[in-house]
Amino acid sequence: MPVSDADREEIRSRLSRIEGQIRGLKRMVDEDRYCGDILDQIHSVQQALKSVGRAITRNHLETCVTDALRSGDEQAAQESYDEIMGLLEKEL
Amino acid sequence: MPVSDADREEIRSRLSRIEGQIRGLKRMVDEDRYCGDILDQIHSVQQALKSVGRAITRNHLETCVTDALRSGDEQAAQESYDEIMGLLEKEL
Amino acid sequence: MPVSDADREEIRSRLSRIEGQIRGLKRMVDEDRYCGDILDQIHSVQQALKSVGRAITRNHLETCVTDALRSGDEQAAQESYDEIMGLLEKEL
Amino acid sequence: MPVSDADREEIRSRLSRIEGQIRGLKRMVDEDRYCGDILDQIHSVQQALKSVGRAITRNHLETCVTDALRSGDEQAAQESYDEIMGLLEKEL
Numbered sequence: 001m002p003v004s005d006a007d008r009e010e011i012r013s014r015l016s017r018i019e020g021q022i023r024g025l026k027r028m029v030d031e032d033r034y035c036g037d038i039l040d041q042i043h044s045v046q047q048a049l050k051s052v053g054r055a056i057t058r059n060h061l062e063t064c065v066t067d068a069l070r071s072g073d074e075q076a077a078q079e080s081y082d083e084i085m086g087l088l089e090k091e092l
Numbered sequence: 093m094p095v096s097d098a099d100r101e102e103i104r105s106r107l108s109r110i111e112g113q114i115r116g117l118k119r120m121v122d123e124d125r126y127c128g129d130i131l132d133q134i135h136s137v138q139q140a141l142k143s144v145g146r147a148i149t150r151n152h153l154e155t156c157v158t159d160a161l162r163s164g165d166e167q168a169a170q171e172s173y174d175e176i177m178g179l180l181e182k183e184l
Numbered sequence: 185m186p187v188s189d190a191d192r193e194e195i196r197s198r199l200s201r202i203e204g205q206i207r208g209l210k211r212m213v214d215e216d217r218y219c220g221d222i223l224d225q226i227h228s229v230q231q232a233l234k235s236v237g238r239a240i241t242r243n244h245l246e247t248c249v250t251d252a253l254r255s256g257d258e259q260a261a262q263e264s265y266d267e268i269m270g271l272l273e274k275e276l
Numbered sequence: 277m278p279v280s281d282a283d284r285e286e287i288r289s290r291l292s293r294i295e296g297q298i299r300g301l302k303r304m305v306d307e308d309r310y311c312g313d314i315l316d317q318i319h320s321v322q323q324a325l326k327s328v329g330r331a332i333t334r335n336h337l338e339t340c341v342t343d344a345l346r347s348g349d350e351q352a353a354q355e356s357y358d359e360i361m362g363l364l365e366k367e368l
Contacts, residue, residue: 008121015118022111029103032095035152036175042145043182046138053134054361060127061357069345081337083128084360085330090135091367149272153265161253173245176268177238183275187308195305203298210291213284219336220359226329227366230322237318244311267312274319 003059014052021045057087095151106144113137149179187243198236205229237276279335290328297321329368 003011021044028038065084068076095103113136120130157176160168187195205228212222249268252260279287297320304314341360344352 003124003127008124011121012118015114015121019111019114019118022107022114026104026107026111029100029107032100035095035148035156038148039145039152039179042141042148046141046145046182049134049138049141053131053138054364056127056130056134057364058357058361060131061360062353064127066345066353069342077338077342081334084337085334087131088330088333088363088368090138091364146269146272150265150269153268154261158253158261161250169246169250173242176245177242180238180241180271180276183272187311192305192308196302199298199302199305203295203302206291206295206298210288210295213287213291216279216284219279219332219340222332223329223336223363223368226325226332227368230325230329230366230368233318233322233325237315237322240311240314240318244315248311271315274322276315276319276322 003063007055007059011052011055014048014055018045018048018052021048095155099147099151103144103147106140106147110137110140110144113140187247191239191243195236195239198232198239202229202232202236205232234276241271241276279339283331283335287328287331290324290331294321294324294328297324326368333363333368 021041025038025041025045028041061084065080068080071077113133117130117133117137120133153176157172160172163169205225209222209225209229212225245268249264252264255261297317301314301317301321304317337360341356344356347353
């Protein structure tokens with residue numbers, strides 16, 4: 001991933017926050033918290049992960065995908081299309 | 093959450109696995125792994141979280157929601173409907 | 185579907201609007217419109233369908249699911265849980 | 277949309293099938309069919325629409341997006357990235 005040091009640091013710190021949220025979830029389960037609240041928290045983590053995924057995807061489009069399409073290599077282009085379609089399929 | 097000890101242990105251990113996956117993601121970012129692979133791993137975590145969410149939702153339907161609907165309390169029933177619609181809205 | 189006449193009329197008219205949107209989509213394809221605009225229109229139809237689905241789901245929860253859970257019939261209850269989980273699975 | 281005549285005809289006929297499915301949905305509502313069956317049918321239409329959207333998206337990537345990225349025009353490139361991110365956002 002040809003990503004700048006600043007971006008990598010940002011992604012790392014977002015992942016650390018998500019790790020903390022997962023630990024928070026385990027505590028909620030231990031404390032027998034209301035399922036609705038636990039589900040809300042799971043949703044928050046999903047949104048946070050989606051947001052990290054989006055940042056990485058944008059970077060990926062701007063670098064690898066753009067390089068692949070500009071290279072004129074038809075197979076590399078097709079692989080990029082497949083990859084983007086795969087991201088749509090996964091709703092990432 | 094009126095959940096059995098066995099179910100709670102199962103949910104806890106799934107969350108611990110997810111925590112490990114997040115740490116794995118941080119390592120992948122540190123090691124400058126290919127974005128496509130990182131995105132695949134994010135997708136795996138999303139699926140794992142969704143699966144935990146589904147288990148909790150099922151338990152919630154079988155306990156709190158069922159109790160609310162059987163109580164005959166119309167407001168409690170409406171809150172249960174709202175809650176289920178909210179889960180659909182969040183695609184949890 | 186134990187739905188009031190007014191609700192049924194409302195759902196019918198929403199479906200007619202969606203039918204019109206689909207015809208509009210065919211015209212856009214015939215006229216070689218920009219793919220981005222066609223995709224926006226497809227997204228609008230998806231949202232309209234989702235909204236009809238949500239209205240039917242809410243009605244379903246308030247009637248059939250509630251009856252099933254109140255009946256005390258354990259198998260009917262399990263089928264209702266399965267149905268709701270299925271709706272979540274389909275992201276309807 | 278720089279799409280071949282064969283592809284346009286294919287997309288048109290898929291949209292006509294979807295139009296027929298919507299009419300089928302209206303009949304189901306008129307006939308007071310079980311909500312679960314109506315919701316299943318709505319889900320089928322959603323899937324059919326998603327599949328048309330995917331075909332158009334793939335074509336869009338192979339033509340407009342590729343042209344934009346190869347043109348060397350940085351603004352056109354950014355608009356393409358925005359567009360792809362928008363498709364992901366809409367889960368199209």
